[in-house]
Amino acid sequence: MKKLLLTAAIAVFGIIGTQAQEGFKLGAHLGLPIGDIDEATSLNLGLDVSYHWNISGGFDLGVTTGYTTFTGKDYDVPGGEIEGDNISFIPIAASARYSFNEQWFVGADLGYAVATEDEIDGGVYYQPKVGYKFSFVDLFAFYKGISIKQEYSNGFATVETTTTAGSVGIGAAYRF
Structure with a gap:
């Protein structure tokens, strides 16, 4: 399932990339983990690719x-250090954005985040943001949340839990 979603995302953006116009964006983000994941991780960073079509006025989809x-955070223990694991995702989402004027906008992404590690399932991905457009x-500033379902066995039963990988941060996107 993960490979199918990743292949679909690559195909969609390959087609869009060949027709890149003013709605194509390439960016990067940096954030601080919050919520359930902040005890195990120290930083959230990544790359973003998007394409928006103007629907009407200042509204883009x-x-x-x-x-x-x-x-992952590193932990000091007697006799050494334990290195924490990174937790990574490939989000695939719909995106909406409303521009109040030529500079200020609000937006939100909603979709699914595919986990790149086998031990973790993906989950619902959401990212509201507010930003400022330069030339x-x-x-933009954002809050990112990914609801993750995990199953583990405690020896007697299989337990399913839901946690949130969340972060607050800033990002920049270059518009082509």
Whole structure:
């Protein structure tokens, strides 16, 4: 399932890339983990690719994908250090954006985040944001959330839990 979603995302953005016009964006983000994941990770960073079509006035709809990773914390223990694992996702989402004027905008992405590690399932992905448009670059602040379902066996039964990989941060996107 993960490979199918990833292949579909690559195909969509390959087609869009060949027709890249003013709605194509390539960006990067940096954030601080919050919620359930902040005890195990120290930083959220990644790359974003999106394409928006103007629907009417200042309202745009589009698609987005990319790569986001939460870097694992290192822990000091007697006799050494334990290195934490990174937790990474490939979000595939619909994106909406409303511009109040030529500079200020609000937006939101909603979709599914495919986990790149086998031990973790993907989950519902959501990212509201607010930003400012310069000539060719958008700067924005965001909250990102990924609802993750995990199953594990405690020896007697299989237990399913839901956690949230969340972060708050800033990003920039270059508009082509």
